[in-house]
Amino acid sequence: xxxxxxxxxxxxxxxxxxxxxxxxxxxxxxxxxxxxxxxxxxxxxxxxxxxxxxxxxxxxxxxxxxxxxxxxxxxxxxxxxxxxxxxxxxxxxxxxxxxxxxxxxxxxxxxxxxxxxxxxxxxxxxxxxxxxxxxxxxxxxxxxxxxxxxxxxxxxxxxxxxxxxxxxxxxxxxxxxxxxxxxxxxxxxxxxxxxxxxxxxxxxxxxxxxxxxxxxxxxxxxxxxxxxxxxxxxxxxxxxxxxxxxxxxxxxxxxxxxxxxxxxxxxxxxxxxxxxxxxxxxxxxxxxxxxxxxxxxxxxxxxxxxxxxxxxxxxxxxxxxxxxxxxxxxxxxxxxxxxxxxxxxxxxxxxxxxxxxxxxxxxxxxxxxxx
Amino acid sequence: xxxxxxxxxxxxxxxxxxxxxxxxxxxxxxxxxxxxxxxxxxxxxxxxxxxxxxxxxxxxxxxxxxxxxxxxxxxxxxxxxxxxxxxxxxxxxxxxxxxxxxxxxxxxxxxxxxxxxxxxxxxxxxxxxxxxxxxxxxxxxxxxxxxxxxxxxxxxxxxxxxxxxxxxxxxxxxxxxxxxxxxxxxxxxxxxxxxxxxxxxxxxxxxxxxxxxxxxxxxxxxxxxxxxxxxxxxxxxxxxxxxxxxxxxxxxxxxxxxxxxxxxxxxxxxxxxxxxxxxxxxxxxxxxxxxxxxxxxxxxxxxxxxxxxxxxxxxxxxxxxxxxxxxxxxxxxxxxxxxxxxxxxxxxxxxxxxxxxxxxxxxxxxxxxxxxxxxxxxxxxxxxxxxxxxxxxxxxxxxxxxxxxxxx
Numbered sequence: 001x002x003x004x005x006x007x008x009x010x011x012x013x014x015x016x017x018x019x020x021x022x023x024x025x026x027x028x029x030x031x032x033x034x035x036x037x038x039x040x041x042x043x044x045x046x047x048x049x050x051x052x053x054x055x056x057x058x059x060x061x062x063x064x065x066x067x068x069x070x071x072x073x074x075x076x077x078x079x080x081x082x083x084x085x086x087x088x089x090x091x092x093x094x095x096x097x098x099x100x101x102x103x104x105x106x107x108x109x110x111x112x113x114x115x116x117x118x119x120x121x122x123x124x125x126x127x128x129x130x131x132x133x134x135x136x137x138x139x140x141x142x143x144x145x146x147x148x149x150x151x152x153x154x155x156x157x158x159x160x161x162x163x164x165x166x167x168x169x170x171x172x173x174x175x176x177x178x179x180x181x182x183x184x185x186x187x188x189x190x191x192x193x194x195x196x197x198x199x200x201x202x203x204x205x206x207x208x209x210x211x212x213x214x215x216x217x218x219x220x221x222x223x224x225x226x227x228x229x230x231x232x233x234x235x236x237x238x239x240x241x242x243x244x245x246x247x248x249x250x251x252x253x254x255x256x257x258x259x260x261x262x263x264x265x266x267x268x269x270x271x272x273x274x275x276x277x278x279x280x281x282x283x284x285x286x287x288x289x290x291x292x293x294x295x296x297x298x299x300x301x302x303x304x305x306x307x308x309x310x311x312x313x314x315x316x317x318x319x320x321x322x323x324x325x326x327x328x329x330x331x332x333x334x335x336x337x338x339x340x341x342x343x344x345x346x347x348x349x350x351x352x353x354x355x356x357x358x359x360x361x362x363x364x365x366x367x368x369x370x371x
Numbered sequence: 372x373x374x375x376x377x378x379x380x381x382x383x384x385x386x387x388x389x390x391x392x393x394x395x396x397x398x399x400x401x402x403x404x405x406x407x408x409x410x411x412x413x414x415x416x417x418x419x420x421x422x423x424x425x426x427x428x429x430x431x432x433x434x435x436x437x438x439x440x441x442x443x444x445x446x447x448x449x450x451x452x453x454x455x456x457x458x459x460x461x462x463x464x465x466x467x468x469x470x471x472x473x474x475x476x477x478x479x480x481x482x483x484x485x486x487x488x489x490x491x492x493x494x495x496x497x498x499x500x501x502x503x504x505x506x507x508x509x510x511x512x513x514x515x516x517x518x519x520x521x522x523x524x525x526x527x528x529x530x531x532x533x534x535x536x537x538x539x540x541x542x543x544x545x546x547x548x549x550x551x552x553x554x555x556x557x558x559x560x561x562x563x564x565x566x567x568x569x570x571x572x573x574x575x576x577x578x579x580x581x582x583x584x585x586x587x588x589x590x591x592x593x594x595x596x597x598x599x600x601x602x603x604x605x606x607x608x609x610x611x612x613x614x615x616x617x618x619x620x621x622x623x624x625x626x627x628x629x630x631x632x633x634x635x636x637x638x639x640x641x642x643x644x645x646x647x648x649x650x651x652x653x654x655x656x657x658x659x660x661x662x663x664x665x666x667x668x669x670x671x672x673x674x675x676x677x678x679x680x681x682x683x684x685x686x687x688x689x690x691x692x693x694x695x696x697x698x699x700x701x702x703x704x705x706x707x708x709x710x711x712x713x714x715x716x717x718x719x720x721x722x723x724x725x726x727x728x729x730x731x732x733x734x735x736x737x738x739x740x741x742x743x744x745x746x747x748x749x750x751x752x753x754x755x756x757x758x759x760x761x762x763x764x765x766x767x768x769x770x771x772x773x774x775x776x777x778x779x
Contacts, residue, residue: 001375001679002373002375002377002677002680003374003670003674003677004677004678004681006372070372249758249759249760252760253760260761260764261761263760263761264760264764266747266751268760269750269751269754269755269760270747270750270754272758273749273757277695280671280691281664281695284667284669284670284673284688285663285666285667285670287670287673287674291372291373305659306667309659309663310667313663355656359652359655359659361659361663362659362662365658365662366649369631
């Protein structure tokens with residue numbers, strides 16, 4: 001039984017933590033939060049590229065480090081822990097994974113080396129309005145290699161160079177690679193719940209679009225991409241949830257009320273114990289997801305859904321109860337609690353809401369455990 | 372990251388599989404989770420395992436073990452679970468009582484008890500909980516007073532409760548109050564005793580679930596020799612900590628209703644709108660949550676096994692097991708019964724799907740949330756031992772036991 005990070009992976013993880021402690025303090029996160037004109041931390045992005053993390057799971061032939069996805073999971077956890085204000089998920093979990101999964105050799109050779117080198121930022125553009133995007137309500141359309149339509153919101157849409165866009169072609173959904181710096185794209189920045197991550201409205205008017213994967217396969221391919229992203233996002237959620245629990249614990253151990261530290265009251269102790277229980281459940285489910293992702297196991301859709309559901313629940317609970325443990329001061333802009341509360345919801349919605357994943361999980365279980 | 376055995380583990384597993392194939396029972400096994408079931412069959416199987424060194428794999432060879440590793444014990448348990456073996460009424464004795472006796476008794480006593488316990492010839496029980504102290508074991512009131520006849524013997528009077536297996540046990544270890552004039556942790560002493568001695572009376576507890584897996588044990592002027600004392604007079608609390616440290620590794624799965632039972636049942640239960648319960652969106656969301664909890668625990672056990680496999684001490688994550696499993700099972704069973712509508716009030720296993728597993732789990736779950744550490748105590752343990760938060764304020768810490776506030 002070998003259901004944990006290896007020693008090498010633990011070393012990588014601790015090096016990543018040291019790097020981020022030095023380069024991604026909450027002061028750096030706040031610099032993005034407090035400045036509407038600042039969409040991400042460019043210095044950190046360059047530093048992360050320099051560490052090779054962007055190409056961690058990209059094969060060496062395409063300029064990456066060619067490490068496995070478990071290593072990428074280790075990095076994801078550390079990025080989640082410090083609520084890193086960079087477009088890592090959009091670029092690595094979504095664009096790179098989409099191209100690795102469905103790209104032609106030419107598309108891989110065109111895009112992956114640029115991702116690994118930190119030269120381009122990616123985005124996934126599926127949403128067109130409130131609620132789920134389905135074959136029935138999808139409006140964006142590709143005709144003769146030209147995309148027309150509106151996507152809102154697109155996480156990192158304001159800064160991305162290449163987007164994976166869901167659009168109809170010949171009446172059926174497919175995925176397309178769109179160069180956002182070529183003509184036919186208008187961007188409009190959006191204010192969001194988590195200003196430490198950029199988002200925009202993208203309007204396409206006859207923008208050149210190159211199909212990714214097979215025609216008519218868009219929704220199925222999107223699910224496969226999201227399965228992969230879900231595992232990586234779950235590690236970010238584990239990292240964030242663990243840090244939120246630590247913050248609550250640190251504060252509870254120094255704050256006095258009624259003559260004793262509040263950490264000595266069972267109301268607080270049991271709250272923190274509940275956070276710990278959810279965080280460990282999330283971690284165990286995430287580990288299973290990492291195994292399935294790294295081995296391309298047939299169990300991946302189920303493992304990814306479980307990892308995502310548990311990770312979302314843990315980060316939501318830890319981030320809100322961390323504020324509660326802090327009391328009044330936790331509700332102030334100056335305390336870091338809200339950075340985690342905001343990021344928890346950003347991560348929860350960026351690749352499909354919990355309700356969607358629960359339905360996907362149960363559908364898979366129904367099929368697997370057919371009567 | 373994988374689920375594979377190391378080469379040494381694989382070799383051990385092969386060896387265990389071969390032995391089990393040749394020796395394990397192929398039929399029978401009553402699966403009674405609360406009692407011993409067929410005691411004779413259990414004893415016969417235990418004797419077979421002991422003869423081959425599989426009864427307590429981690430024990431040293433001179434005690435009849437293999438001097439093996441915890442992961443080898445886990446591997447054996449996994450393989451043994453594939454056979455319909457009888458219940459195991461020896462675990463409390465071998466896991467907790469006998470190691471305590473072996474640590475604190477003289478060589479002769481050790482020699483006398485270890486072998487028969489290992490071979491299943493004698494069964495032990497642990498007499499700690501009392502009506503006045505379930506979570507608070509140090510509140511024990513059962514008195515042991517030294518006889519005034521110069522013999523050095525001790526006379527025990529009092530009552531224990533929730534004693535698993537007392538009805539078929541031959542021996543027990545009992546924690547007694549020997550000095551009520553000092554604070555509670557300091558005035559206790561541990562003894563071993565013969566459950567067949569005069570003055571020991573075992574009465575089954577009638578549980579709210581209808582079963583009787585536990586007992587009350589009454590002591591009326593039970594006389595034990597001073598040589599039956601384990602540890603120094605007044606050191607009973609320290610001795611009990613050694614007993615509890617030996618609790619077996621929590622790497623086994625939980626029994627009772629699980630998400631697969633629910634999925635199977637929900638497929639065929641009709642709802643008011645003519646669909647099935649499994650098509651109900653609210654039910655599907657709950658099912659997803661239970662899946663994540665039960666499978667999360669399974670993977671948590673795999674993490675624990677990984678630590679053992681690497682020769683490390685398992686991390687604190689295994690402490691979440693019972694809180695999650697007991698509450699998830701309770702919620703799942705409750706929901707499953709609700710789906711049945713008025714039919715849900717019926718408690719006839721033959722009229723119910725899955726032989727009424729939801730009904731039995733529904734009635735047993737309240738006990739599961741209490742046994743072996745209540746939800747509340749387990750949260751305290753996580754908060755204090757895992758997260759390092761302060762212990763509770765103890766009003767009784769420096770008070771003589773006799774002056775402690777006690778209620779009734």
